[in-house]
Amino acid sequence: RKEVEQDPGPFNVPEGATVAFNCTYSNSASQSFFWYRQDCRKEPKLLMSVYSSGNEDGRFTAQLNRASQYISLLIRDSKLSDSATYLCVVNRGNQGGKLIFGQGTELSVKP
Amino acid sequence: DTAVSQTPKYLVTQMGNDKSIKCEQNLGHDTMYWYKQDSKKFLKIMFSYNNKELIINETVPNRFSPKSPDKAHLNLHINSLELGDSAVYFCASSQDQGVSEQFFGPGTRLTVL
DSSP states (O other): OOSEEEOOSOEEEETTOOEEEEEEEOOTTOOEEEEEEEOTTSOEEEEEEEOTTOEEETTEEEEEETTTTEEEEEEOSOOGGGOEEEEEEEEOSSSTTOEEEOOOEEEEEEO | OOSEEEEOSEEEEOTTOOEEEEEEEOSOOSEEEEEEEOTTOOEEEEEEEETTEEEEEOSOOTTEEEEEEETTEEEEEEOSOOGGGOEEEEEEEESSSSSOOEEEOOOEEEEEO
């Protein structure tokens, strides 16, 4: 079993749709959590950090449930430019900054 | 201004050859990393250096040898290349080796024939 698991993709949604991605992690010692975005043939870029209290950045909302070891990302009012692969990422914090990546979920927003 | 840069962007070579990938960051960060993204798009850490000191050395073949001449540079040398080494190699850097954001370079797409 992989340490960080995500919904299998791809998600194909129309513009304006709301889409939710889920992720679970197995190591309870994990300390920080992120969503990264990776466009086709590009490098991953930080989309947002995820906090237990939940956090929102415009159309994006991230949630963390430490008890269930579950992370989510909600995208409202999807835009064509949201098409990308979304990577759930965990940092154990005590291993030199080592990031553990999920396999990614591909999102395709159609007109 | 490019924050994390890598050269070359593409590398096509024959099995058995030795090749190097270079990485430079101009962010003033202390920590740098090498990640490998395989054909299934799975990203996995290989090495990290903090201020020129090796911190993370994942289970990779010893044909892979990182070298950090200073904290702004982290190079990756690969000996005796194999077909399975074909992947995209990403360099990244962060302010420190804790939980700070990591910034990735554009990647080097290595194809071994």
